Amino acid sequence: MHRTFRLACTVLVLTLFPLTGVFAGSKYVYDFNSRCQQAYQSLVSLRIAEGNALLREELKDNPNNLIPVLLANYDDCLTLLFNGDPNEYSRRKANLDKRLDLLEQGDEQSPWYKYCIGVLHFQWAAVRIRYNEYWSAGLEFRKSFIQLKDNRKLFPSFRNNQVLLGLEEAIVGTIPDSYKWISGMLGMKGDVRKGTAQIVDFLSHRDGSAALMREEAIFFYCYLKFSFLSDHKSVWKYLDESVLDFRNNHLYAFMKANFALNDNKAQLAEQVLKGRNTGSEYLDVPVFNYQLGTALLQKMDHDCIAYFQQFLNRYKGKLFVKDAYQKMSFYYLALGDLPQAINYKNKIVKAGSEQVDADKQAQRYATNIQMPNPFLLKARLLSDGGYYEQALDELKGSRAADFPNTADQLEFNYRYARIYTLMAQPAKAIPFYEATIRAGANRQEHFAARSALEMGQIYEQQGLNEKAIACYRKCIAMKNHDYKSSLDQKAKAGIDRLGGNK
Template identity: 45%
Template sequence: MRILLTVILTVLTYSLQAQKVFDFNASCQEAYHDILSLKIDAGQRLLDAEKRAHPDNLIPYFLENYVDFLVLFINEDPAEYDRRSAHKDQRLDLMAEGPTSSPFYGFTRAIINFQWAAVEMKYGGNMSAGWAGRKSFIAIRDNKNAFPDFAPNRMIYGAMKTVLGAVPDNYKWFTNLLGMKGSVKDGMAMVGDFINDNDTWAKVFRDEGIFYYAYLKFYILNQRDEVFRFIEERHLDTVNNLLFAYMVANLALNDQRADIAEPIIRGRNMSSEYLSTPIWDMEMGCARLYHRERDANVYLERYLANFKGRFYVKDILEKLSWHYYLEGNMAMAERYRRQVISRGTAHTEADKNALRDAQSGAWPNKMLLEARLLSDGGYHKEALQVLSGKGSSDFATDVDKLEFSYRLGRIYDDLGRPDDAIRAYLVAIKLGEHRQEYFAARAAWQIGYIYERRGNKNMALAFYQRCIDMPDHEYKNSLDQRAKAGIARCNGS
């Protein structure tokens, strides 16, 4: 009897000791903050110490998925992907050992699948990305229903609903089939409520929520000025939080604000504790190119020498060819143009466009290219000066006449002269609505956006639809998506 009692007590004691828990304690919170700041090594050391001190705590293993996600997503290194890809299923199995009574049981599985869906998209696994995305959506939806007061549910569920709500109509049949329905309005409301919540868990995850919120507001709602006001009001640390530094610099470069991006890139903490990534050279190279600085090639060439991924390689090679073309070095310009054809992949629309340009054999008009780069960087007065005194008749080819009208419209638009912009855009539409160049469709979108800002929703809807109706042009998918998001905003959905 005594032996039996000893065995039972031993088994019970072992069971209690082996019970897995989700303990997002202070040490884990510090590690999470370091990892999100891209201070990867410091975060990993804290996780290793936590695993030694509390071997039954599942949160350190969950947070290691953030490490894999950030390293793989930012650097796109195939060798790292091969080394880390098995971690996904291992971690999901570990999370399943945790108590179902905890909101972290469903939340951790949702996040892990969400992050790996994004990674698989980067590495070409579209089917596995789709299934991981579905599992994430279902897990967070169910977790929100089971634990409605757990604030972080709104962060990820809202982000996913926003993205799904912006899916083009021709793909919605697939997402609906998978039981994944979205709403831009409802999703953004969730994320917005989350980042302003004073709940304990909302405070822990706030930086991650801000990252999602800024990108969704920028790309889905197209509220770009509001995004930069939000960034300024939040006083985000772009010196020691390099994820925020990357975000602000990246958004600035995509919103013609190169003058904001460059000091952020230069002013970031350069400690070796942070993730080593060539992305800073790419961003600096673009910022310097947009202001026509002669050292732009130094950064872009260093980026291409160190980047192991596939996305935007052709786009950067084309930018390098433009740099040398405008410098008058045709040997180097031709060298990089040939590499546009042979290097990278054409999955993104920017890469596809670079490939088409290279295969055409034609070089852009130097004046229009100069104006384009200055305009892309936000140097609108300098861009207008380049085109000063010129008209469509000063250009020999139909495509140059078309681009001139579009570029002039964009410059007037960005200088706050909307009526002048509309006149130039209408010429671009007339010249290009049946051509493959994107200028006419983008001009229609820009007019729609001008009218939307003015509150004239009927005119905005008409021009957004006109953008969608133009067939077979460059950047069609992304422009259609932006136009449909505009229609959704005008319709209050």
């Protein structure tokens, strides 16, 4: 669901080799040699200091090599994305222009020239989104898109283009119809399936440039399949059959834990997070504590509170802070400890930001006088974690009509539907989804929109494409509900998958 550090060119280049020294008048090369490959693998595993040490060695021996300039940017990107420290961002953001100045002195006849520049623009687009600079992020994204698209025309056999350009075209393919004119005006067109297919093709080759930088191709492929194409089964099959190192590669550990938490597999997430290498050589990533706290919350384990608190104590950013406090409040509310639930609820209002849907929802919870129904909340937490039988045990013996609150009636029906869906009993789920939509299509709660989305996914799996598209469109048509942006994106991706826009 879902990257930081210093050094890079400023330290690697300006400190070790001033521009007026070794680099001036030199002939630059792009040598992705074994030491650079090792540095790359260290960086994407989040062993940042180890990767930077290798880059310093490479620049000392080969000061004309521009690949370390490219790889130094992974430090900034990963550190800033994972740790979210605004002071760190202020210190590092000047690195982009310094690196671009160096890369633009490279050989324009090399396929690495535009590729490296495109990578830097894309990575800083992601960073700028992280720090709420959407206009600057859009400009960086467009620059990257154009560089990589031009590079594909000039060097069609350079397979590395496929990875990032495939990802970008997939992202553009999920832009809502109402904003398509913007991407068209900016010269960007995309399709989720075609973009993913480019990455698949890259991974099917191990020759030439396709032998390099596979780690991020795997990462992007899995996220596109899981989040944009909703093909969870294929992703789990791929991960189960792969030889990926989830213990020593923290980026992979983060990815697998994130997928597990978003696919009702809290026990698996807990296993991955507790099984990762916790050596001091790894980047400190507070979000691992947030993930583990979530996994433990979903089985009502009291240790979740300590992990959420560690996340809040160590994290310098603002994303998911409100959500963490809400989860702590939820634990005590489901447990029946109302004073503690209110205590953590009161912490939400002034904490963090409202940049992501989860934090927006947490803020609404904090400002709402009415508390969630503890009975339904406990069932929700258990079902979210994949503990379906325990969740059903909480619901049995009750009916929607037993709840005087309309929101509780909606959640009761949705919760039954969701549990039956996850237990592979769609025939039992659909009537509950339909009841939720009838009663909640015009309400702020997200249950009706999510019901439409999940019904669409059921029909899509059954090959009933017209019914699926109708459900996805119904989801998008619902206004002003919680999680609208994320649900709309998934519904839009579903329509694209089925050719509903043709």
